[in-house]
Amino acid sequence: MKPTFRHFRFFALPVAALSLSAIASAAVPEKKAPPIRAQAPTVAEAKAFVDAAEAKLMELAVEASRAGWVQSTYITDDTEVLAAKANERAINAGVEYAKQAVRFDKLKLPDEVARKLLLLKNGLTLAAPSNPKESEEVTRIAAAMEGEYGKGKYCPQKDKCLDLQDISKIMAESRDAAQLLDVWRGWHTISVPMRPKYQRFVELANKGARELGFADTGAMWRSKYDMPPDAFAKEVDRLWEQLKPLYVSLHAYVRWKLREKYGDVVPARGPIPAHLLGNMWAQEWTTVFDLVKPADADPGYDLTKILGAKKTDAKAMVRYGEAFFSSLGFDPLPPTFWERSLFVKPRDREVVCHASAWDIDNENDLRIKMCIEPTAEDFTTVHHELGHNFYQRAYNTKPGLFRDSANDGFHEAVGDTIALSITPEYLVKIGLLDKAPDPSNDIGLLLRRALDKLAFLPFGLLVDQWRWKVFSGEVTPANYNQAWWDLRTKYQGVASSVGRTEKDFDPAAKYHVAANVPYTRYFLAAILQFQFHRALSEAAGCTGPLHRCSIYGNREAGKKLDAMLQMGLSRPWQDALEAISGKREMDATAIRDYFAPLQKWLDEQNKGKPVRW
Numbered sequence: 001m002k003p004t005f006r007h008f009r010f011f012a013l014p015v016a017a018l019s020l021s022a023i024a025s026a027a028v029p030e031k032k033a034p035p036i037r038a039q040a041p042t043v044a045e046a047k048a049f050v051d052a053a054e055a056k057l058m059e060l061a062v063e064a065s066r067a068g069w070v071q072s073t074y075i076t077d078d079t080e081v082l083a084a085k086a087n088e089r090a091i092n093a094g095v096e097y098a099k100q101a102v103r104f105d106k107l108k109l110p111d112e113v114a115r116k117l118l119l120l121k122n123g124l125t126l127a128a129p130s131n132p133k134e135s136e137e138v139t140r141i142a143a144a145m146e147g148e149y150g151k152g153k154y155c156p157q158k159d160k161c162l163d164l165q166d167i168s169k170i171m172a173e174s175r176d177a178a179q180l181l182d183v184w185r186g187w188h189t190i191s192v193p194m195r196p197k198y199q200r201f202v203e204l205a206n207k208g209a210r211e212l213g214f215a216d217t218g219a220m221w222r223s224k225y226d227m228p229p230d231a232f233a234k235e236v237d238r239l240w241e242q243l244k245p246l247y248v249s250l251h252a253y254v255r256w257k258l259r260e261k262y263g264d265v266v267p268a269r270g271p272i273p274a275h276l277l278g279n280m281w282a283q284e285w286t287t288v289f290d291l292v293k294p295a296d297a298d299p300g301y302d303l304t305k306i307l308g309a310k311k312t313d314a315k316a317m318v319r320y321g322e323a324f325f326s327s328l329g330f331d332p333l334p335p336t337f338w339e340r341s342l343f344v345k346p347r348d349r350e351v352v353c354h355a356s357a358w359d360i361d362n363e364n365d366l367r368i369k370m371c372i373e374p375t376a377e378d379f380t381t382v383h384h385e386l387g388h389n390f391y392q393r394a395y396n397t398k399p400g401l402f403r404d405s406a407n408d409g410f411h412e413a414v415g416d417t418i419a420l421s422i423t424p425e426y427l428v429k430i431g432l433l434d435k436a437p438d439p440s441n442d443i444g445l446l447l448r449r450a451l452d453k454l455a456f457l458p459f460g461l462l463v464d465q466w467r468w469k470v471f472s473g474e475v476t477p478a479n480y481n482q483a484w485w486d487l488r489t490k491y492q493g494v495a496s497s498v499g500r501t502e503k504d505f506d507p508a509a510k511y512h513v514a515a516n517v518p519y520t521r522y523f524l525a526a527i528l529q530f531q532f533h534r535a536l537s538e539a540a541g542c543t544g545p546l547h548r549c550s551i552y553g554n555r556e557a558g559k560k561l562d563a564m565l566q567m568g569l570s571r572p573w574q575d576a577l578e579a580i581s582g583k584r585e586m587d588a589t590a591i592r593d594y595f596a597p598l599q600k601w602l603d604e605q606n607k608g609k610p611v612r613w
């Protein structure tokens, strides 16, 4: 697993240690390319190859999961080495199979075999060139950039250095514009030395991608989405156009409120300074909620207090989550889940507390790992993590290579969909709340959620817009930084308050660029969760405002959800989307429906004030 930074949404492999399709997705290639056979391959050979690859990858994935679990729940030098070794074996095998799969490209094959070959090939995020020297070089650069990011520090004084965690705390809590700018600028120095490495990395990664038959690395990433790479890029643009009016309203309102707080540092009409939104990348604005909240922001109850008063322990928290799924018609979790999961932070050893959901044997050995506290946030996270577990179990009868979500946005979207059903009405039904407060008081709640989910969308989109252009050559090293800021201004409406030049390399001040982790999945997940929520709420017959709909207790919604989950990765994602929503296209209008009361309120607040940038 590649930890990025605290928020559970931004882990590279957030779901389990390794799914079969995910193990083909990282670096560390074999030294030597496989020998190319002279004769044309046969259908029987292709089938035998796929079966062997599937069996071997399954075996290696289970081994890596076991090692990863022990490492995460018992951190020592030894468990770290053992887990890294197991990962490396799995990843090497994945890369090797991806390269070999190319030799069946021209064959007419049965659908299932063809899909498995495709998954073997397009699961890579980095294809190392077959030249052993270049392969070694690109692997080394990738590891070096990720390492530099991880070690990144800003030292405002000689003996006082801040790591990203320290800086993020300041970004979230400080209200001193000068201090915020100082740490923002400080963090953006860590990526400067990565610039020449990144340039070389792009050259080599593209070479490898071309050897696999892709136009470039960006095209290889986009090829995962069951449509031509260019069509997928257009699809992402279309979704953004649907969202833009809502985002623009939020942006205008937040800009106005920040201007009230910080004065002329925030322009009345232009982009918002990137350092004032409470997050290093201005990708989530929840930490500035106190600056922008409406006067009557109190939702009328405090779940954390309620859970505390009831003395809810960690296991009881998880039981609430399980009961949610039981109410939809899903079987209870297996006994081993309760025996083997980690629910509380142990007193005697180091563990990775960051929440994650696991499926150790890719069948029924489901677990979560989480240091649960009786808070509203953890209550939500439990529901989210179990969403992963129930997805994992639903597709466990599919062949190994199909045991994953329909595309990489789906897994996260399912967990978040379930979390969207944690409404006051649900809390009443399970006895945590006596009476649901009136929805007229929900603006505070909706605004807080918008600062999280809606504010994220343009950033979720632009990271790969930049990389796609870099990999295709449309953006060259001579304008790496300019192109980054052009996109940030265009989509997010933010700008840097201090001059940026081509000496800087601001994109790599974000983990996923430095570590070469594709990002569009987070954008898709953010879109899909609302689409799932709307479809399931309709199935459940909910007629109230969408943000007050919970699918708790509704078997019809449960059936639709299960139909999608069971498909795993066996069919194109459009089929899975159709199973849950009746539609084959992603649709961002569900977000607009969800936030409709907020949009109305924002437009009232924005009357007579400048909108757009």
Ligand SMILES: [Zn+2]
Residues within 6 Å of the ligand: 008, 009, 014, 015, 384, 385, 388, 411, 412, 415
């Ligand atoms: Zn998750």
